[in-house]
Amino acid sequence: RKEVEQDPGPFNVPEGATVAFNCTYSNSASQSFFWYRQDCRKEPKLLMSVYSSGNEDGRFTAQLNRASQYISLLIRDSKLSDSATYLCVVKEDASKIIFGSGTRLSIRP
Amino acid sequence: EPEVTQTPSHQVTQMGQEVILRCVPISNHLYFYWYRQILGQKVEFLVSFYNNEISEKSEIFDDQFSVERPDGSNFTLKIRSTKLEDSAMYFCASRTAPGENTGELFFGEGSRLTVL
Numbered sequence: 001r002k003e004v005e006q007d008p009g010p011f012n013v014p015e016g017a018t019v020a021f022n023c024t025y026s027n028s029a030s031q032s033f034f035w036y037r038q039d040c041r042k043e044p045k046l047l048m049s050v051y052s053s054g055n056e057d058g059r060f061t062a063q064l065n066r067a068s069q070y071i072s073l074l075i076r077d078s079k080l081s082d083s084a085t086y087l088c089v090v091k092e093d094a095s096k097i098i099f100g101s102g103t104r105l106s107i108r109p
Numbered sequence: 110e111p112e113v114t115q116t117p118s119h120q121v122t123q124m125g126q127e128v129i130l131r132c133v134p135i136s137n138h139l140y141f142y143w144y145r146q147i148l149g150q151k152v153e154f155l156v157s158f159y160n161n162e163i164s165e166k167s168e169i170f171d172d173q174f175s176v177e178r179p180d181g182s183n184f185t186l187k188i189r190s191t192k193l194e195d196s197a198m199y200f201c202a203s204r205t206a207p208g209e210n211t212g213e214l215f216f217g218e219g220s221r222l223t224v225l
Binding site for chain 1: 140144150152159165200213214219
């Protein structure tokens with residue numbers, strides 16, 4: 001089983017749509033969870049951390065279900081600038097932080 | 110804003126040659142990482158480094174790879190004898206110690222390695 005698994009997409013949605021990404025992880029002892037964004041041929045950058053109680057940052061909402069080992073990201077009112085690859089990232093311990101394969105999102109006008 | 114810097118941005122080398130990729134992490138960070146990303150594929154963990162030693166490494170990080178922090182600022186990745194399949198973007202990342210933040214990784218812009 002892959003350590004961090006994501007639907008690779010691509011998701012192709014119109015501007016203004018709501019889109020949701022899912023991620024599962026295999027190590028139940030994992031400590032922290034994040035969503036990163038990666039633009040084409042660029043380095044990954046933190047989008048938001050994911051907390052057990054769920055958290056929101058503007059149009060972005062992240063959820064964590066530790067029992068199911070499942071993480072989600074919801075983007076509301078999507079913008080053209082949201083087009084990117086979204087990476088689910090799991091901090092298993094202080095030394096090991098691993099990435100999912102990413103979900104490609106393309107927003108069309 | 111502090112940033113992680115990497116050099117070179119692009120290196121082309123012949124198969125079998127040694128390559129050293131350099132990184133300057135953010136100055137007060139304590140954990141350092143190398144990741145690689147083959148074109149079109151996922152970001153893969155290679156190695157983490159803390160307190161002047163390797164704290165964890167992946168299966169990819171075999172005897173051909175080594176890391177060191179020679180002078181307290183640079184953090185280097187050496188590939189002893191490059192293979193064609195080592196062609197990838199190599200990202201350096203750093204973060205502060207646990208408990209001080211959520212564990213956000215700060216990435217450099219990457220070093221693209223092309224092995225011919």
